[in-house]
Structure formats: C-alpha cells, structure tokens
Amino acid sequence: MSKTIAVEISRLNKTYGNGFCAIKDLSLEIQEGEFFGLLGPNGAGKSTLINSLAGLVKPTSGYVRIMGNDIRDNRTNAAMSVGIVPQEIVCDPFLTVAETLVFQSGFFGLRNNEAWLDTIVSKLGLEDKISTPVRMLSGGMKRRVLIAQALVHKPPVIVLDEPTAGVDVQLRRELWAFIGQLHREGHTIILTTHYLEEAQNLCSRIAIMNAGEIIALDKTDALLAKAQENTVRFRLPCTLPDVLQSQVLQNQAGRYVLRYTDLQNLTMILKSLNDLGVEPENLSIERAGLEEVFTELLNKN
Numbered sequence: 001m002s003k004t005i006a007v008e009i010s011r012l013n014k015t016y017g018n019g020f021c022a023i024k025d026l027s028l029e030i031q032e033g034e035f036f037g038l039l040g041p042n043g044a045g046k047s048t049l050i051n052s053l054a055g056l057v058k059p060t061s062g063y064v065r066i067m068g069n070d071i072r073d074n075r076t077n078a079a080m081s082v083g084i085v086p087q088e089i090v091c092d093p094f095l096t097v098a099e100t101l102v103f104q105s106g107f108f109g110l111r112n113n114e115a116w117l118d119t120i121v122s123k124l125g126l127e128d129k130i131s132t133p134v135r136m137l138s139g140g141m142k143r144r145v146l147i148a149q150a151l152v153h154k155p156p157v158i159v160l161d162e163p164t165a166g167v168d169v170q171l172r173r174e175l176w177a178f179i180g181q182l183h184r185e186g187h188t189i190i191l192t193t194h195y196l197e198e199a200q201n202l203c204s205r206i207a208i209m210n211a212g213e214i215i216a217l218d219k220t221d222a223l224l225a226k227a228q229e230n231t232v233r234f235r236l237p238c239t240l241p242d243v244l245q246s247q248v249l250q251n252q253a254g255r256y257v258l259r260y261t262d263l264q265n266l267t268m269i270l271k272s273l274n275d276l277g278v279e280p281e282n283l284s285i286e287r288a289g290l291e292e293v294f295t296e297l298l299n300k301n
Contacts, residue, residue, distance in 0.1 A: 004032040004067070006157050006188040007053070012062035014048050014212075022048040023059070024212040032067075032156070035189045037203030037220070039196065039294060045212040046192050047087075050161055053190075054084045066157055080108060083150035087162040089142050093135035097126055097145055100134060101152055108153040120148045123178050140171040147175070157188045164195060176202070200224070200290035208297055215301050220290070227288030227296065230260050232269055234280035241272050 007030040014023040022045045030036045040046050051057040052064055055071050055078065064071045069078040091100055101117050121127055124144040129137060134145060143163065150158060160179070164172045176198075183189050193199055199206060199220075206223055208216040216223060235255045240248065247269070250257035260266040266285070273280050 006030050006032040006067060008065040010063055012052065012064065013060045014057060015060045022212050026214060028207060028214065030188060030190065032188055033186055034205060035183050035203050037199040037206035038190060038192045039199060039206060040209035041298065044209040046209055050084065050159055053082055053159060055079060080153055081155055082157040082159060083155035084159045085146050085150045085161060085163050087165060091134045091142065091145055094133055096131050096133055098130045100145060101148055104149045105152045110153060116154065117152065120151050124148055125174060140167050143167055158182065159190045161192050196290045196294055208294060210298055210301050216297050223293050224290065227293045230288045231257050231286045232260055232266060233257050234283040236280055238276065238278055241276065244269060244272055
C-alpha cells in the first residue's frame with residue numbers, strides 16, 4: 001500500500017522584484033507521516049520555501065500541493081492542511097493566551113472547539129498561563145503559544161521553523177516530547193533547525209538547501225554514511241607508521257587523531273597499529289555527525 005504524499009513541490013521557482021532568485025527549480029516530495037528535516041545556512045531559501053507552503057509567498061513558477069491541495073487553486077483546503085510554527089514571535093501582545101487561541105481559531109472559521117484547545121493547552125503546559133497576556137510571558141512560554149496557534153485547526157502537516165531557538169533545555173525536552181507524540185499520532189512534521197543534532201536524532205529523512213537549491217536529499221543514516229571525517233583517536237609511545245601519515249588530522253605529543261572513511265579503512269588502521277607490536281592507549285572511535293556532513297556538503301557547493 002503506497003503512502004500518501006503530504007507535501008508535493010514541483011519545479012518551484014521564486015524570483016523577487018529586485019532580481020534575486022530565492023528558489024531555483026526545486027522539486028520535493030514528503031510522505032505522509034514523515035519526520036522530515038529541511039536544513040541549510042542562512043539565506044539558503046528555507047524561509048521562502050516555508051512561506052510558499054504557508055501561502056505567504058507567491059511562486060514565480062511551479063506548484064505546491066499540501067495533502068493534494070494546490071495552494072493557488074484550493075487555498076482554503078491547503079491552509080487547513082498545514083500548521084506553521086514561525087521562527088519569529090507572532091502574537092498580539094495584549095491578548096491573553098486563551099484569547100489568542102480563540103482568535104486564531106476564527107481565522108479558520110472554527111467555533112465551539114474548546115475541548116481541543118483545552119487539550120493543546122494541557123499538553124503544552126500552558127494551563128497556568130491561560131489568562132496571562134502574551135506580552136507578560138517568557139520567551140519559552142511564547143514559543144509554546146506559537147505551537148498552540150499552529151494546531152488549533154488540527155492540521156495533518158506541521159512545519160516547525162527553529163522551534164527551540166532561545167529555549168532552555170527543559171522546555172526543549174518538553175516540546176520534543178509533545179511533537180514526538182503528534183508524530184506518533186500520524187502528523188507529518190517538517191523541521192528546520194540550526195541545532196543539527198536535533199535533526200540527526202529526530203528526522204528520518206533530510207534535505208539540505210544552499211542558494212535556493214537542494215544539494216542533498218536522503219535518509220539520515222545514508223547522509224551520515226557519506227561523512228569523510230569519522231575519527232579514531234589514540235596515544236602511541238612510538239612513531240606512527242608511514243602508511244597512516246596521510247590520514248592524520250592532529251598530532252599533539254603522540255596523541256593522534258586520524259580520519260577514516262569506512263569500516264574497511266578503520267580495520268586497516270587498527271591492523272597497522274597492531275603490526276607495531278604496541279598497544280595504543282586511550283583508543284576511541286567517533287563517527288561523524290550531521291554537522292560534519294553538513295559542512296562537507298556546503299564546502300563542495
């Protein structure tokens with residue numbers, strides 16, 4: 001049984017009036033139920049892409065469909081299908097939390113949805129702040145309100161744009177526990193974040209953007225397997241064999257850091273050390289993370 005395509009983007013281009021091309025012929029499909037990462041440096045085009053999903057940016061060409069609804073031809077259904085959690089704090093500072101959520105519900109023509117709003121408030125730990133004006137909330141609490149706003153219409157697709165920016169560790173854990181629950185319930189999650197470790201741990205598939213284009217798109221494990229900066233660290237009481245000198249990243253008083261590319265290469269390093277007849281001290285093996293992969297890909301483009 002084939003999965004439903006939650007987000008379908010085809011040949012998308014966006015050029016602004018000053019001639020700047022923010023999105024270049026971008027195509028992408030995100031399956032229903034995926035936890036998908038959208039990464040890239042500042043200026044890569046992520047915000048333009050997200051604003052296209054939200055219907056806030058009109059593409060120059062190409063199309064975007066959310067749960068089968070074209071954002072141009074079926075704007076209402078497309079809007080009902082996606083909830084955007086923006087990076088910026090976008091709330092009326094003078095409304096209370098309760099008023100904010102009722103007001104947001106009105107955008108979607110929703111009434112008598114108090115039970116669902118109570119559920120959101122409870123899951124996000126906002127019960128004690130329900131009558132508090134937004135301007136009086138901490139940054140972390142305002143972030144929770146943004147997520148609550150994005151969920152008032154029960155969208156199947158949720159876009160999180162830097163959801164944990166400026167959030168403390170405890171709140172970050174609470175937010176991810178809640179988002180994880182939404183994902184298990186079947187929601188499609190699209191995450192942009194500069195915390196690459198979060199993306200590595202949470203996302204099953206990742207796209208990396210640069211200069212308006214996707215430069216890498218694969219399952220997270222497959223991307224990690226492409227890393228060239230896996231390392232093995234150890235201390236030697238003697239000189240390193242010549243055969244390993246080309247792989248040295250660092251040597252400080254006999255404390256070596258060597259790169260390795262795959263299991264075969266690692267095995268060769270360990271065999272060469274064994275052939276010395278001495279046991280390397282404090283040996284540790286570290287696999288490159290998404291940050292290293294991200295950096296390598298950007299340096300190539």
